[in-house]
Amino acid sequence: MLSIKNLHVSVGDKPILKGINLEIKAGEIHAIMGPNGSGKSTLSHVLSGKSGYTVTEGSVTYQGKDLIEMAPDIRAREGVFLAFQYPVEIPGVSNVYLLKAALNAIRKHHGEPEVDAMDFLTLVKEKVRLLEMDEKFLYRAVNEGFSGGEKKRNEILQMAILEPKLCILDETDSGLDIDALKIVSEGVNSLRSPERSFVMVTHYQRLLDYIKPDFVHVLAHGQIVKSGGPELALELEEKGYSWLDEQVAA
Amino acid sequence: MSAVTASHYTADYPAIAPSLPGQSLPWLQQLRTDALQAFSATGFPSPREEEWRYTNVSGIEKKLFSVPANQAASDVSADLLKAYQLQDAWSVVLVNGRFSAELSALSGLPDGVSILSLADALATQASQVQSHLGQAVNNAEHGFVAFNTAWFSDGLFVHVPPKQVLAKPIQLLHIVTQADALATTRNVIIVEESAEVKVVETFVGADNAYLTAAVTEVFVGQNADLTLYKIQSESEKAYHFGGIYIKQERDARFTHHNFAFGGLMARSDIHADLDHSSECVLNGLYLGVKRQHIDNHTRINHLKPYGISRETYKGVLDDKARGVFQGRVVVAEDAQKTDSQMNNRNLLLSVDAEVDTKPQLEIYADDVKCGHGVTVGQLDDKSVFYLQSRCIDEETARNMLTFAFANEMVDKISIKSLHDNVLEQVLARFPQQGVDKEWL
Numbered sequence: 001m002l003s004i005k006n007l008h009v010s011v012g013d014k015p016i017l018k019g020i021n022l023e024i025k026a027g028e029i030h031a032i033m034g035p036n037g038s039g040k041s042t043l044s045h046v047l048s049g050k051s052g053y054t055v056t057e058g059s060v061t062y063q064g065k066d067l068i069e070m071a072p073d074i075r076a077r078e079g080v081f082l083a084f085q086y087p088v089e090i091p092g093v094s095n096v097y098l099l100k101a102a103l104n105a106i107r108k109h110h111g112e113p114e115v116d117a118m119d120f121l122t123l124v125k126e127k128v129r130l131l132e133m134d135e136k137f138l139y140r141a142v143n144e145g146f147s148g149g150e151k152k153r154n155e156i157l158q159m160a161i162l163e164p165k166l167c168i169l170d171e172t173d174s175g176l177d178i179d180a181l182k183i184v185s186e187g188v189n190s191l192r193s194p195e196r197s198f199v200m201v202t203h204y205q206r207l208l209d210y211i212k213p214d215f216v217h218v219l220a221h222g223q224i225v226k227s228g229g230p231e232l233a234l235e236l237e238e239k240g241y242s243w244l245d246e247q248v249a250a
Numbered sequence: 251m252s253a254v255t256a257s258h259y260t261a262d263y264p265a266i267a268p269s270l271p272g273q274s275l276p277w278l279q280q281l282r283t284d285a286l287q288a289f290s291a292t293g294f295p296s297p298r299e300e301e302w303r304y305t306n307v308s309g310i311e312k313k314l315f316s317v318p319a320n321q322a323a324s325d326v327s328a329d330l331l332k333a334y335q336l337q338d339a340w341s342v343v344l345v346n347g348r349f350s351a352e353l354s355a356l357s358g359l360p361d362g363v364s365i366l367s368l369a370d371a372l373a374t375q376a377s378q379v380q381s382h383l384g385q386a387v388n389n390a391e392h393g394f395v396a397f398n399t400a401w402f403s404d405g406l407f408v409h410v411p412p413k414q415v416l417a418k419p420i421q422l423l424h425i426v427t428q429a430d431a432l433a434t435t436r437n438v439i440i441v442e443e444s445a446e447v448k449v450v451e452t453f454v455g456a457d458n459a460y461l462t463a464a465v466t467e468v469f470v471g472q473n474a475d476l477t478l479y480k481i482q483s484e485s486e487k488a489y490h491f492g493g494i495y496i497k498q499e500r501d502a503r504f505t506h507h508n509f510a511f512g513g514l515m516a517r518s519d520i521h522a523d524l525d526h527s528s529e530c531v532l533n534g535l536y537l538g539v540k541r542q543h544i545d546n547h548t549r550i551n552h553l554k555p556y557g558i559s560r561e562t563y564k565g566v567l568d569d570k571a572r573g574v575f576q577g578r579v580v581v582a583e584d585a586q587k588t589d590s591q592m593n594n595r596n597l598l599l600s601v602d603a604e605v606d607t608k609p610q611l612e613i614y615a616d617d618v619k620c621g622h623g624v625t626v627g628q629l630d631d632k633s634v635f636y637l638q639s640r641c642i643d644e645e646t647a648r649n650m651l652t653f654a655f656a657n658e659m660v661d662k663i664s665i666k667s668l669h670d671n672v673l674e675q676v677l678a679r680f681p682q683q684g685v686d687k688e689w690l
Contacts, residue, residue, distance in 0.1 A: 048639050051631075072638040073647075081639075088636035092654025098640060101650075105641035141654075158640065 001026045001063065001197045002047075002166055008057035009039075009046050016042045018222035019058070024166075027194040031208055031233065032201045034219035035241040040201045041085060043219070044170040047199070048082035049075050062166065076102075077109035079165030083155040083172050090142035095154065098142050099124060099161055106162060127160040131187050149180035156187040167191070169200045173207035185210030205237040256293035256393075258314050260286065263400065266317045270403055271369035277380055278372070285399035288389035295392045302392070304574040304606045305517055305545045310489050315432035315461035317403055323350040325427035325456075334423060334454050334483070336667050340365050341421040347403040347433035353423075364409040365420055368436055371407035378409060382438050386467035387495035387521070394491045398465040402436035405464075406451075412443040412471070419448040419665055426455035426462060426488070437466040439476070443499075446475040450668060451492075452483070453512070459487040466494045470502040470528075477505040479668060483675060484512035486540070493519040498528040500554075507663060508534040508563075510544045511675055517545040517574075524585075526554040534563035535659035537679050538571025538603070545574035552585035552615075561592040564659055566652060566680070567603035575607040577622070583614040592622040597629065597655050652680055 002024040009017040016039045024030055034040050046053050047060065049072030060067040067075060090098070104114045128135055131153050143151050152172055159167055169188070173181055188198070188211050200207065208216070208230065216232040217224045220241070226232065263286060272278035294311060295302040323345045331353065335341055342365065343353035349367030356365055364375065371379050389396040406422040426433045441447050453462055462484060470476045484490045490513040498504050502525065510516055522530045536544045550559045565573040573596065581588045596605045609622040629651050637647035656676050663669040 050635055050639075071644070072635060073641055073643045076639055076641040084636070084639075088630075088632050090633055090636065090651070090654065092657050093637075093650055098637070098642075101646075102641040105643075109641075162641070 001028075003061040004058070005061075006058035007046070007055065007060060009042055010054045010056050011042070011052060015056070016222055017046070020222075020224060022217065022224065024197050024199065026197055028215065029192070029198040029200065029211065029213045031213040031216045032199060032219055033203070033205070033216060033233065033236060036203065038219045039222045040203075040219055041170060044082060044168045044199070044201050047168055048072060048080060073105070077106050081159050081162060081164035081167050083152075083159060083167065083169045085171040085174070087143045087151040087155055089144045089146075091144050093142050094139055095142050096124065096138040099158065102158070102162055124161060127157055130160060130190060131157050132183050133157060148175045149177065152176055152184055153180065153187070156184050160187060160191060165196055167196065167198045169198065169202075171201060171203060173202055173204060181207070181210060205233045208233045256289070256311055259397070260290050262314060262316055266401070269317065269319070270401070272372045275372060275376055278383075281384060282400050285389050285396045288396040289393055289400055292393045292396065294394065294397070299392070301547060301576065304576075305515070305543065307489075307491075307515070309515060310461055313430070313459070315430055317401065317434065318346045318428050318431050320346075322346055322427055323353055326350075326353060326425055330425065330454060334452050334671070336419065336421045336450065336665070338667055339419045339421040339450065341423055342367060342406045343423045343425065344404055344406075344433070344435055345425050346428055346431050347426075347435055349404050360414060360416070362411040363414060363416065364407065366407055368402070368405035368407045368438065371438075375409075378440075379407065379438060382440060382467060382469060383436070384467075386469065386497050387465065387493065391493070394463055395465055395493060398434055398436060398463050398493075401432070401434040401463070402465070403434055405436040405438070407437070408439045408447070408449065410441050410445045410447050412445060414442075415446040416448070419450055419668075421450040421452060424451065424453045424462065424464070426458070426460045426485075428456075429458040429460065431458075431460040433460065433462045433464075435462075435464045437464070439466065439478075440469045441471055441474045441476045443471040444473045445471070448477045448479070448665065450479040450481065450665070452481045453490060453492070454483050455485040455488055457485050457487065459514075460485070460489070462488065462490045462492065464492040466492070468494060468496040468504070470496065470498045470504050472499045473501040474499070475503045477507070477664070479507045479663065479665075480509065480518065481668075481672060482508075482510045482512055482516055482518070484516065486512065486514060486542070488513050490516040492517070494521070496520075496522040496530075498522060498524050498530065500526045501528060503529045505531040506533065507659070508532070508546065509659075509672055509675075510534070510536040510546060511679060513542065513544070515543045517547065519547045521549040521551070523551045523553055524557040524559065527556040529557070530559040532559070532561040532563070533659055533662055535656055536563070536565045536573055537656065537676065538565070538567045538573055539679060540569050540571065542571045543574075544571070545576075547574075547576045549578045549580070550590065552579070552581045552588040552590065554582075554584055555586045555588070557585060557588050557590075559590045559592075562659070563594045564655065565594075565596040565605055566599065566656055567596065567605055568599040568680075570600070570602045572603070573605040575605070576610070577608070578610040578612070579620065579622070581611075581613045581615050581618050581620065586615050586617045588615060588618040588620065590618070590620040594624045596626040597652065598626065599628075599652065649680065653677070
């Protein structure tokens, strides 16, 4: 699904990622953990195609194609979805309009006809119920005046409707109370499938109590310093991140 | 002074005067004579005047726009009428500044309601006109008011008696078909106590250079409610100067929606005087492309306590277009507990587009709540990226965001057919790719 090889990324002259290697197969869930400033968000931004980052070395291959060469909208149509840490408010564009425009862009990309209006509404309403959202959210401007929890839920709603192949969750759990976290996690878990992979970037181990990862990677100073199974997250929970610094230093 | 350069207009006046309405009314003749004198002294406004510093009208001084001899209603194309005349409204159609009975639709008026051309009103209810004409604004305002008072060839007259709630909107459709025409129209709208009315002023024209110089005087009685729309869709070669002067009585509500789309150079002056607990809402949207110059000048005078005013003007400027917003709110010493908010937001789509924005608050009372805000900027990169990450290509994302910015003002239109018409016009002015008309 996704193959990251020796990825080096700079912002301006400053190197942020310094040789990331990561293999993600279809159906797998990978958690990327690490302290603030370790490069976690940079990694999700680079994967989604945000401007302002320079890939100085290495490669990212998604389904056999060079991901870095693709424009952000093409990546999205090819099935890469970024759930934003800070979802953007878009006044004047309703949620339902954006969903329909996005879904139709994907269908057009794959040579399929536009979605039928009735089928679309049925689909959207089903997903709205799944995320325990109010239908009136659909007709409000995208994220405008939403609470933090509502914004994160809205990201997962979009994900549920667009059915991406590679889902990147950037700090989706931060700032959520436990009830909102449970709803978001259930939403994500309902989307798990053998064809769909997840990259969960998170600062907190708490998320992994609700969404079980297959692999946990620890990012520090722009490199993956340790990889393991779910038990690694528990170790981090116990010891914090500081012991990793010592390990890197040594 | 500009008086010298406007002298060819005063020289042209004697030839035109006999064709203007109200020849047999001495009070009106006096009004016109005074106005001509005032105009001869000042000419058109000069950029040396603070309120006109961004808008130089020398383009009309260099030419002579003159009142056409004929109304020429037959020049009006069916397509144009179909595009702009509201079907679910009473309409007064003016062609080249004069009333066309055949194009207007005025049947089925409720008893006591007057909707007719100003020339007809001068013939049938002159005293009602006399007691209002020149009462909301006078020659001292600026050269265009004096010019209009001397030159006006016709206009719309509306009188709605107390408590009458009109079921349909009233439309003034102002069409200019002839090149170099001067269309000088004067409108008087009187809404009596507790009556409710919606009026739409639509300005359109053939693809010619011409000059529209309109003045609308509005009287909103106690507890009455008037919503006035102005759709300025003049030819790209035209000059448009339109002033709207509003007198609000106690508890009166006035809402204005000002859509400025057309004209080579276009300016609107909107001045409202508020009494005790009156409410004034001014909404505006100006869209400029190519080399258009669009100026909006508003003034809200809070004269008595407990007045509320809300003003939102948004502008989108592309190419080499220039926008001007001058918004002034004056709170008199007597106007305690005034609650006033003014906002002007601008989107510049090209490096050559320009906007001059000048919000002004003048507060002489000490217990008021007043605020204003201005923004000038480009489309937000974060928003563009967010839409791209949701499969929308960059160009479409930019179009969507631009349209969304403007659509906030279009959405405030409560007359369905007018809403759809304005929406079409907004879509036509900016690239449409990816913007779905069914904006859910």
